[in-house]
Amino acid sequence: MPKVRRLPQRQCVGCGQVRSKRDMVRVVRTPEGDVRIDPSGKLSGRGAYVCPEPACADRALREGRLARMLEREISADVAGALAAAIARPAAPRAPTVRRIPLSLQEAPAASTREGDGKHVNRGGMS
Numbered sequence: 001m002p003k004v005r006r007l008p009q010r011q012c013v014g015c016g017q018v019r020s021k022r023d024m025v026r027v028v029r030t031p032e033g034d035v036r037i038d039p040s041g042k043l044s045g046r047g048a049y050v051c052p053e054p055a056c057a058d059r060a061l062r063e064g065r066l067a068r069m070l071e072r073e074i075s076a077d078v079a080g081a082l083a084a085a086i087a088r089p090a091a092p093r094a095p096t097v098r099r100i101p102l103s104l105q106e107a108p109a110a111s112t113r114e115g116d117g118k119h120v121n122r123g124g125m126s
Helices: 054-062 065-070 076-087
Strands: 009-011 018-020 025-029 035-038 046-050
Touching: 025 065, 025 076, 035 076, 046 054, 046 065, 054 065, 054 076
Parallel strands: none
Antiparallel strands: 009 018, 025 035, 025 046
């Protein structure tokens, strides 16, 4: 049986709801101390996640939760970039294709008659 990969879950700084990591917007404080929006989710540094809803981003900024999580003040340009990242619709992801190999027992027999090994003559003379 194939392994089923679990999707990583993260908690929103604004509302506290737990969602899939891919569905959220990541804000990161880099090792240099800059605060940025991380669309790839792979920048190194301390990260915090916000739901892609304007109310959550507003609450995280207004109540200072995002600044507390990142241990830095959030500038106006980062707040604007966060609002722009939330307003932009997420690009649709390609569907996941899983290939399941057939075992030899499940493979259909190629035009044989009840396992006797003779090929079936379909139409025409015998």
